[in-house]
Amino acid sequence: MQIKERERIEKRLEELEKMPSFKEEHSIAQMLQEKGISRRDFMKWAGGIATMLALSPAYTPLIAKAAELSDRLPVIWLNLAECTGCSESLTRSEFPSIDSLIFDYISLEYHETLMAPSGWQAELSLQNAMEKYKGRYILMVEGGVPFGDEGRFLTIGAHAQTGKELAKDAISKSAAVFAIGTCSSFGGVQAAYPNPTNAKPLSSVSNRSIINVPGCPPSERNIVGTLMYYVLFGNLPALDAYSRPTWAYGTRIHDLCERRGRFDAGEFVENFGDEGAKKGYCLYKVGCKGPYTFNNCSVSKFNSGVSWPIQAGHGCIGCSEPNFWDTMAPYEKPLADRSFQSVFGGMGADWTADKVGLAVLTATAIGIAAHATIMKIKESKGE
Amino acid sequence: MANKRIVIDPITRIEGHLRIEVEVDENNVITNAFSSSTLWRGLEVIVKGRDPKDVGLIVQRICGVCTSSHYRAGIEAVEDAIKVNLPLNAKYVRSMIAQALFLHDHIVHFYLLHGLDWVDVISALKADPKKAEQESFKYCKTPYATGEAELKAVQEKVQKMVDGGQLGIFANGYWGNKTYKLSPEQNLIALSHYLRAIEVQRDAAKLMAILGGKQPHPQSFVVGGVTCVRDLLDPSRLAEWKTRFENVKAFVDCAYYPDVLMAGKMYANEPSVVQEVSVPNFMSGDGIALNAQENLFNAGYILNKDLSQAFKIDENLIMEECTHSWYQENKPLHPYDGETEPNYTGFVEKMTIDGEGKNVAIPAINEKGKYSWIKSPRYDSKPFEVGPLACMLVGYAQGNERIKRVVDEFLQASGLPVKALFTTLGRTAGRMLQTKLIVDYGMETFNALIENLKNDESTYTPCPIDEKKEYRGRYIGEVPRGMLSHWIRIKDGKVENYQCVVPSTWNAGPEDSQGKKGPYEANLIGMKIEDITKPLEIIREIHSYDPCIACAVHVMDTKGNKLGEYKIDPKYLG
Numbered sequence: 001m002q003i004k005e006r007e008r009i010e011k012r013l014e015e016l017e018k019m020p021s022f023k024e025e026h027s028i029a030q031m032l033q034e035k036g037i038s039r040r041d042f043m044k045w046a047g048g049i050a051t052m053l054a055l056s057p058a059y060t061p062l063i064a065k066a067a068e069l070s071d072r073l074p075v076i077w078l079n080l081a082e083c084t085g086c087s088e089s090l091t092r093s094e095f096p097s098i099d100s101l102i103f104d105y106i107s108l109e110y111h112e113t114l115m116a117p118s119g120w121q122a123e124l125s126l127q128n129a130m131e132k133y134k135g136r137y138i139l140m141v142e143g144g145v146p147f148g149d150e151g152r153f154l155t156i157g158a159h160a161q162t163g164k165e166l167a168k169d170a171i172s173k174s175a176a177v178f179a180i181g182t183c184s185s186f187g188g189v190q191a192a193y194p195n196p197t198n199a200k201p202l203s204s205v206s207n208r209s210i211i212n213v214p215g216c217p218p219s220e221r222n223i224v225g226t227l228m229y230y231v232l233f234g235n236l237p238a239l240d241a242y243s244r245p246t247w248a249y250g251t252r253i254h255d256l257c258e259r260r261g262r263f264d265a266g267e268f269v270e271n272f273g274d275e276g277a278k279k280g281y282c283l284y285k286v287g288c289k290g291p292y293t294f295n296n297c298s299v300s301k302f303n304s305g306v307s308w309p310i311q312a313g314h315g316c317i318g319c320s321e322p323n324f325w326d327t328m329a330p331y332e333k334p335l336a337d338r339s340f341q342s343v344f345g346g347m348g349a350d351w352t353a354d355k356v357g358l359a360v361l362t363a364t365a366i367g368i369a370a371h372a373t374i375m376k377i378k379e380s381k382g383e
Numbered sequence: 384m385a386n387k388r389i390v391i392d393p394i395t396r397i398e399g400h401l402r403i404e405v406e407v408d409e410n411n412v413i414t415n416a417f418s419s420s421t422l423w424r425g426l427e428v429i430v431k432g433r434d435p436k437d438v439g440l441i442v443q444r445i446c447g448v449c450t451s452s453h454y455r456a457g458i459e460a461v462e463d464a465i466k467v468n469l470p471l472n473a474k475y476v477r478s479m480i481a482q483a484l485f486l487h488d489h490i491v492h493f494y495l496l497h498g499l500d501w502v503d504v505i506s507a508l509k510a511d512p513k514k515a516e517q518e519s520f521k522y523c524k525t526p527y528a529t530g531e532a533e534l535k536a537v538q539e540k541v542q543k544m545v546d547g548g549q550l551g552i553f554a555n556g557y558w559g560n561k562t563y564k565l566s567p568e569q570n571l572i573a574l575s576h577y578l579r580a581i582e583v584q585r586d587a588a589k590l591m592a593i594l595g596g597k598q599p600h601p602q603s604f605v606v607g608g609v610t611c612v613r614d615l616l617d618p619s620r621l622a623e624w625k626t627r628f629e630n631v632k633a634f635v636d637c638a639y640y641p642d643v644l645m646a647g648k649m650y651a652n653e654p655s656v657v658q659e660v661s662v663p664n665f666m667s668g669d670g671i672a673l674n675a676q677e678n679l680f681n682a683g684y685i686l687n688k689d690l691s692q693a694f695k696i697d698e699n700l701i702m703e704e705c706t707h708s709w710y711q712e713n714k715p716l717h718p719y720d721g722e723t724e725p726n727y728t729g730f731v732e733k734m735t736i737d738g739e740g741k742n743v744a745i746p747a748i749n750e751k752g753k754y755s756w757i758k759s760p761r762y763d764s765k766p767f768e769v770g771p772l773a774c775m776l777v778g779y780a781q782g783n784e785r786i787k788r789v790v791d792e793f794l795q796a797s798g799l800p801v802k803a804l805f806t807t808l809g810r811t812a813g814r815m816l817q818t819k820l821i822v823d824y825g826m827e828t829f830n831a832l833i834e835n836l837k838n839d840e841s842t843y844t845p846c847p848i849d850e851k852k853e854y855r856g857r858y859i860g861e862v863p864r865g866m867l868s869h870w871i872r873i874k875d876g877k878v879e880n881y882q883c884v885v886p887s888t889w890n891a892g893p894e895d896s897q898g899k900k901g902p903y904e905a906n907l908i909g910m911k912i913e914d915i916t917k918p919l920e921i922i923r924e925i926h927s928y929d930p931c932i933a934c935a936v937h938v939m940d941t942k943g944n945k946l947g948e949y950k951i952d953p954k955y956l957g
Binding site for chain 2: 333
């Protein structure tokens with residue numbers, strides 16, 4: 001680990017330590033004890049987070065300390081034009097099993113799906129949090145922002161404030177902003193052609209730096225991990241061209257796919273449910289968009305590692321990419337005949353990846369062609 | 384004295400954006416009520432012109448709470464249109480994924496969303512854990528997570544949160560409201576289950592992920608079948624399913640069921656939860672295939688709260704209209720046809736009571752005009768309630784033996800009369816009973832799948848779409864919030880028209896042209912509110928339907944519009 005970087009983190013943690021605690025009598029160490037979680041398990045968890053953030057094991061004690069200090073972080077969560085899938089994904093957070101505890105610990109000041117009060121009292125919770133923790137709360141936003149008809153396709157609260165106004169206000173008083181999910185990051189499904197409500201990403205509302213955590217929905221790990229990064233570094237993580245943290249979105253699905261060997265060997269599922277499907281062949285020919293998609297699903301999976309789409313036999317649909325609903329369609333047909341440019345709107349997530357991707361795509365086309373030829377030869381020989 | 388107006392926006396602990404307004408008389412009795420959805424996304428417009436095989440994945444994004452419902456509906460509407468012969472394994476997998484959804488959705492709803500309307504978290508702090516342990520045996524022989532030590536730990540956990548002055552999501556709740564009826568000990572039992580529900584729901588979600596790849600938004604359905612063949616051929620995956628299913632069943636049997644039983648006994652005399660419904664008609668769809676022939680739930684409807692006969696649904700009698708919805712066209716139309724464009728007219732300023740009891744002028748619903756993004760679906764010109772309660776009532780009237788058993792057992796155990804079913808309390812109990820049915824009978828599907836896999840590994844039927852032909856098809860079925868239908872027309876190999884009639888639309892829609900109200904609005908009228916600055920009774924009633932508002936809002940396409948000719952008024956382009 002870089003000495004400088006380490007010092008920077010240590011300094012950041014010292015700063016946090018000096019901040020007034022929200023819950024004096026309530027240290028995380030105590031809570032862990034109550035929950036029957038040993039210090040050893042906790043350190044194991046911190047190690048898991050380090051691995052997840054692609055940090056060296058030397059970071060583990062720092063992560064543990066950061067988690068212990070995370071009670072300094074009030075969180076406000078807004079729901080805009082969305083389906084609540086991202087909130088649902090958040091509540092799946094389990095592995096390591098104290099994620100939810102950490103989440104209890106980060107004081108969730110406002111979350112419409114989970115909070116007790118409604119109406120005026122809900123509005124009060126929001127106002128209180130925004131004033132009390134001005135400049136110190138983390139804002140997490142789920143959903144796109146409808147701009148059409150002056151934003152009136154979405155109003156929230158007794159005063160019928162538009163989602164657009166509410167988001168702008170909440171961003172302006174926050175310490176950091178995370179756009180959770182593809183809707184908030186890039187506009188999402190309601191922004192797909194012809195975008196009847198003129199839905200836009202959260203970044204259209206303000207000039208503030210916003211960290212995008214796309215996915216439809218993103219895995220529980222990517223949501224929690226992004227929070228942890230902020231606690232650790234106190235600034236933005238390394239981001240790609242679409243403001244996605246590279247620790248989670250730095251590699252292609254295809255690069256670390258469990259079926260990559262099948263791809264390299266030219267073994268493809270031709271039809272769902274065929275012999276190849278039973279053997280776990282590559283899904284490229286039935287529409288997998290793994291080669292064009294930057295995310296860590298192939299490693300982190302979903303629901304504490306139970307599965308992910310490719311394991312369930314369906315291709316990736318590219319859900320963490322901008323405008324994927326339009327650029328990745330049809331979802332069950334390959335993109336081999338389309339140029340790389342169309343997928344990324346002319347700009348790769350990073351230029352190196354761009355070149356690599358082009359090579360991959362060519363290789364895929366060649367792979368399919370070669371495979372098709374072999375099949376043809378076999379068929380003609382009556383095998 | 385003139386009527387007062389109360390506005391509740393946002394209604395929290397639901398899916399989506401919902402505003403409720405009521406008027407109360409001098410005795411604080413509700414004289415009129417209005418329900419308004421305040422978000423429109425337009426997904427039905429977006430699927431137009433696309434590959435029909437892509438529709439399922441797109442419409443799944445209508446909702447992440449009842450995730451997989453719209454996915455399946457979108458896939459099966461297309462299969463119905465092009466007439467696919469679905470392999471049995473695919474039928475069973477879809478049924479099992481539906482079961483996983485019902486289990487997850489209902490547990491999350493009762494504890495995380497609806498529970499705080501019945502359970503006073505702060506009162507639980509006053510409980511005696513030892514007495515609470517004894518209390519728990521009154522409702523269950525083998526209670527779940529109610530040992531004295533555990534209850535004490537739960538209490539301390541919440542007490543610390545309160546002492547730290549950091550209530551988070553529990554801040555500003557309606558604690559201490561007079562319509563909370565559980566004793567401190569009973570509140571503590573339910574609070575312990577609230578915390579355990581957070582763990583159990585993850586298991587229920589994993590059930591779906593085992594066969595679906597992930598949850599929310601599984602990805603293993605395709606037009607023609609399912610893709611999870613490797614999971615089906617892997618005995619360890621099937622064993623995992625069985626184990627997680629049993630974990631969830633234990634929670635339903637020993638926590639969810641006893642808690643609703645307890646609430647049933649304690650709330651039996653609370654007027655706001657046992658007020659009988661004003662919309663007396665109930666409808667439900669087919670649901671949960673148990674084997675090749677038999678479903679757990681069967682489609683039908685009842686009229687005027689009459690449990691002596693159930694009727695068959697005539698699909699041609701389903702209409703939607705927009706007299707009070709923010710769309711151009713008002714007249715009733717069948718889902719295959721539609722003539723709607725957005726026509727947002729907003730709110731008008733009115734005097735209302737705020738959270739401190741002061742009279743304030745704020746934007747409010749204009750009930751004389753249009754006031755919601757939700758439409759008003761009607762069957763044979765009548766409003767209907769849909770949902771788990773409707774499913775139980777229709778099944779009861781049909782003489783469905785499984786349903787009759789659980790309903791009768793519950794009525795007997797709680798001492799509640801049959802008419803108690805037609806109430807907020809009955810609605811909440813109905814959802815639990817539906818969950819109970821799934822944990823009691825769901826494994827029949829699993830067993831049918833195992834039996835079938837012995838000599839049949841097929842999971843998919845190739846099904847090309849002929850670009851020269853025109854097709855139309857639909858899906859109608861029972862999902863966690865009630866009867867769902869999707870309607871599709873396909874032309875030139877592309878989606879020409881798409882339409883969803885969603886459970887929450889039936890329940891939450893505004894008045895129709897005849898002045899008839901849907902369940903949300905009609906069933907609030909006549910309820911007395913204890914404290915109009917904290918209208919817990921209204922929130923409890925609305926939550927009992929488990930609103931899913933993103934689902935409820937949609938737009939029909941313009942009739943006769945050709946593909947690619949959908950035009951949006953420039954004023955909507957921001």
